[in-house]
Amino acid sequence: MSDAFEAVIGLEIHAQLLTATKIFCGCPTAFGAPPNANACPVCVGLPGALPVLNRKAVDLAVTAAVALGCEVHERSVFARKNYFYPDLPKGYQISQYEQPLATGGGLALPRPRQGFGEAGSEGEKFVRLTRIHMEEDAGKSLHEGFPDSDRKTYLDYNRSGVPLIEIVTEPDMRSAAEAAAFFETLRQILVWLRVNDGNMDEGSLRCDANVSVRRKGDSRLGTKAEVKNVNSFRYLEKAIDYEIGRHIDVLEHGGRIVQETRLFDAAQGKTYSMRSKEEAHDYRYFPEPDLPPLLVTAARRQAIAQALPELPDERRRRFIEQYALPAYDAALLTQTRGVADYFEETARQSGNAKAASNWVMGEVLRAMKERAIEIDAVPVAPPALAGLIAIVEKGTISSTVAKDVFAKMYESGRAAGDIVAGEGLAQISDSSSLEPIVRRVVSAHGDIVAEIRAGKDRKFQFLVGQVMKETRGKGDPKLVTDLMRAAIHS
Numbered sequence: 001m002s003d004a005f006e007a008v009i010g011l012e013i014h015a016q017l018l019t020a021t022k023i024f025c026g027c028p029t030a031f032g033a034p035p036n037a038n039a040c041p042v043c044v045g046l047p048g049a050l051p052v053l054n055r056k057a058v059d060l061a062v063t064a065a066v067a068l069g070c071e072v073h074e075r076s077v078f079a080r081k082n083y084f085y086p087d088l089p090k091g092y093q094i095s096q097y098e099q100p101l102a103t104g105g106g107l108a109l110p111r112p113r114q115g116f117g118e119a120g121s122e123g124e125k126f127v128r129l130t131r132i133h134m135e136e137d138a139g140k141s142l143h144e145g146f147p148d149s150d151r152k153t154y155l156d157y158n159r160s161g162v163p164l165i166e167i168v169t170e171p172d173m174r175s176a177a178e179a180a181a182f183f184e185t186l187r188q189i190l191v192w193l194r195v196n197d198g199n200m201d202e203g204s205l206r207c208d209a210n211v212s213v214r215r216k217g218d219s220r221l222g223t224k225a226e227v228k229n230v231n232s233f234r235y236l237e238k239a240i241d242y243e244i245g246r247h248i249d250v251l252e253h254g255g256r257i258v259q260e261t262r263l264f265d266a267a268q269g270k271t272y273s274m275r276s277k278e279e280a281h282d283y284r285y286f287p288e289p290d291l292p293p294l295l296v297t298a299a300r301r302q303a304i305a306q307a308l309p310e311l312p313d314e315r316r317r318r319f320i321e322q323y324a325l326p327a328y329d330a331a332l333l334t335q336t337r338g339v340a341d342y343f344e345e346t347a348r349q350s351g352n353a354k355a356a357s358n359w360v361m362g363e364v365l366r367a368m369k370e371r372a373i374e375i376d377a378v379p380v381a382p383p384a385l386a387g388l389i390a391i392v393e394k395g396t397i398s399s400t401v402a403k404d405v406f407a408k409m410y411e412s413g414r415a416a417g418d419i420v421a422g423e424g425l426a427q428i429s430d431s432s433s434l435e436p437i438v439r440r441v442v443s444a445h446g447d448i449v450a451e452i453r454a455g456k457d458r459k460f461q462f463l464v465g466q467v468m469k470e471t472r473g474k475g476d477p478k479l480v481t482d483l484m485r486a487a488i489h490s
């Protein structure tokens with residue numbers, strides 16, 4: 001970015017609440033049903049149908065608001081946001097407007113990983129929230145044959161009436177990277193709270209960005225453009241960077257920014273205009289007459305606050321303190337609540353937190369990544385992994401063999417001890433079995449032995465490796481090393 005300018009970014013995030021049914025009717029929210037299988041008179045807006053608010057949706061919205069430090073209002077009001085679009089058959093969306101569920105709050109961004117954040121150089125960045133309100137989602141239009149004359153539009157109302165919260169930030173971010181970091185951190189928390197499934201491909205988490213640019217030192221905000229419906233962290237960063245560049249370019253050439261809504265074209269890496277301010281809707285909001293004001297009592301709010309799980313940041317800090325783990329480990333282990341639980345259970349059962357951490361960060365996360373599965377689908381449960389850690393600690397098997405044992409546990413579901421005994425994998429740690437192999441290797445590599453005796457120790461590990469190879473990795477490495485030294489220097 002040109003040094004003369006500063007970007008000002010605010011985000012609006014729509015998150016689907018993880019309820020079984022829609023916000024105002026009993027239709028399922030399940031993704032992937034045949035078109036219009038999950039629709040009823042309420043969610044397609046037939047005359048006379050009345051909405052009934054989903055209690056669970058309110059609990060989840062309050063959970064998110066409390067976790068993000070917002071003030072949850074005892075009384076909030078649903079309103080009609082009027083506009084006409086084929087995917088909105090009622091002609092209005094039920095949303096909250098003047099009196100939202102919650103206001104205030106915010107989120108601290110993690111320190112940038114490398115090169116920044118050294119003590120005293122750059123502190124934590126805090127992004128304030130303006131509000132969190134509840135609303136219903138609209139349906140979906142599917143177009144075919146555009147732009148030919150033989151074009152068709154299909155309408156699927158399965159999403160119509162799916163419960164959402166909209167989280168609106170203050171314009172506190174100053175770079176695309178900060179905006180992406182905010183979205184990523186927010187996603188982690190919402191998924192952690194089990195308020196949202198974090199699935200951006202299926203549209204259950206979407207982000208709009210308001211971007212403007214001003215000359216440094218200017219306190220007034222520049223004219224903003226809104227980039228709609230970005231559904232990945234990388235695209236969000238690219239879309240905002242593109243917008244910042246476009247704004248600066250216009251301003252530097254003496255032009256004026258037009259307030260408008262834009263869309264991001266991922267293939268081109270560019271944004272393009274969707275509609276200008278002149279075409280913007282006048283939503284003619286008014287209170288929804290079919291719903292009473294939403295009342296959240298202090299008791300209900302407190303009960304939700306008390307049931308809140310330990311949040312990722314708190315847990316990361318506790319892992320460092322309680323288990324003496326490096327910050328790197330703690331950060332990786334708290335990416336999801338499931339992984340954090342898995343690690344902690346393994347640490348407890350094995351009594352060896354660092355070993356548990358190494359296993360989870362290594363083999364467990366690798367297996368999850370390779371198979372694209374979540375932690376609850378990993379067939380090696382914490383007690384089984386703790387069993388493997390105990391066998392390694394006792395010195396029964398080497399860490400190399402342990403990785404193979406883990407793979408076999410994963411495939412067969414058998415316990416580590418059974419695999420080690422059944423396949424004769426136990427480490428060879430008696431000298432009488434290893435000595436003949438060491439002698440054989442020494443006599444087969446007389447030239448190397450001579451070099452080592454002459455003081456060139458470089459190839460010593462090669463000889464140890466030959467012994468390990470002959471024992472198929474089962475030789476106790478420390479004992480093999482000792483025996484090899486003795487054999488060469490005797």
Ligand SMILES: [Zn+2]
Pocket residue numbers: 022025026027038039040041042043044161
């Ligand atoms: Zn319905």
